[in-house]
Amino acid sequence: MKRTQRKIIRRAVDGVLLLDKPQGLTSNAALQTARRLLNAAKAGHTGTLDPMASGLLPLTFGEATKFSQMLLDADKAYEAGVQLGVDTDTGDAEGTVLATHPVAVSEEALREVLSRFVGDIDQVPPMYSALKRDGKPLYEYARAGIELERSARRVRISSIDLVSFDGSRFVIRVDCSKGTYIRSLAMDIGAALGCGAHLCALRRTRIGAFGIEDGVPLAQLEAAEMDARDGMLAPADTLVSAFPRIDLDAQQAQYMLQGRPLSLTEQGEGFARIYGPDAFLGLAEWKPDGKLWAKRLIATGEANQST
Structure with missing residues (x-):
């Protein structure tokens, strides 16, 4: 009789884990271990570390995976x-x-x-x-x-x-x-x-701006209960915290989510992290036309955010 394999039901997890990777583990093995411990549906990392190397390996989950490139380019x-x-x-x-x-x-x-x-x-x-x-x-x-x-x-x-x-x-x-x-x-x-x-x-x-003192050792993650593991995650906007913050009202936020550019009183340049009345929305970019255009938006406004 053929045995059917039980499908693992994973949960939606949004955030960033600043993992302190131990020596002797590949980056992918560390990622898969953290994903299993968090039972996360979607996960990625922001660049690899050799197995012989230890140290800071930021892992992204859920909507935070959309901003992994920001650390790939960091010093x-x-x-x-x-x-x-x-x-x-x-x-x-x-x-x-x-x-x-x-x-x-x-x-x-x-x-x-x-x-x-x-x-x-x-x-x-x-x-x-x-x-x-x-x-x-x-x-x-x-x-x-x-x-x-x-x-x-x-x-x-x-x-x-x-x-x-x-x-x-x-x-x-x-x-x-x-x-x-x-x-x-x-x-x-x-x-x-x-x-x-x-x-x-x-x-x-x-x-970038993240130091090893912020890192969570893998052994600490393994020893913790699920609620405590969730508490070790930084919010989804952590990887874009170096960019200026723009707070939008409800109508402006709706326009941005619809892909419509905004003309704001104060103009900037480059990227900006944008927030609606209740949540982080994603990353936007000032274009040569002087308008703010959506660059990379998260799928939901329910992800935790920093201030």
Whole structure:
């Protein structure tokens, strides 16, 4: 007798979970675990973290998924451990050792090399990355033993602070633009020092305005009751909180929900988060015609909102 599989009925959950991802877990596994714990119907994330990395991984649920792109474009900060004298095929501690070199690096020499990487730099993405070529991530080619030519990309390193150095291993704090690969930075620093290097630890500590101090450890989420888990979610408008707020009256809100532009007394530029009398409505954009047009609206005005 064929057994029918019971369909899981999930609930509508709107909000943002600033997850502190543990090391050893893929971003998708962390997302699916959080989704299961919240029994959420719809979920997404705002960019991935390697399994070996820990730290801030904002997860979006329900209507908040519409604003995930806002954090994909945000600047980020990391604390990275780098091992000198050892090159690996992946550029991190999980790879196969390709070569070892003697290390004779002073702290003064290290600081001088680190300073060279501050500012706008050209960086070649590593083969072991999720960057796609012809619809397939580069790491799949790498695992098949295929090395593809990659063009250098311009990224910005706002600052590099040396936290500690013991002669062969150092820890740095890095503030950088989107698209920066910290493992590539580690390898490039090792090459500049003449002894090779690989990334041996990584923790993301900031994305945009959100810091690791706001993060919820996965173990804490797992240990909590459902009501408490819901209380760990930030409201759906959290990811657009950096944009100016515009409060609309009931008629203006109705026009916006109908896709009609608004001519307001005070004009702005760029994006704005818009609110009706009772709820967050979504994101709008000032156009060259001086009018405010809906950019991305949530499906319901019932989602929780911040002030």
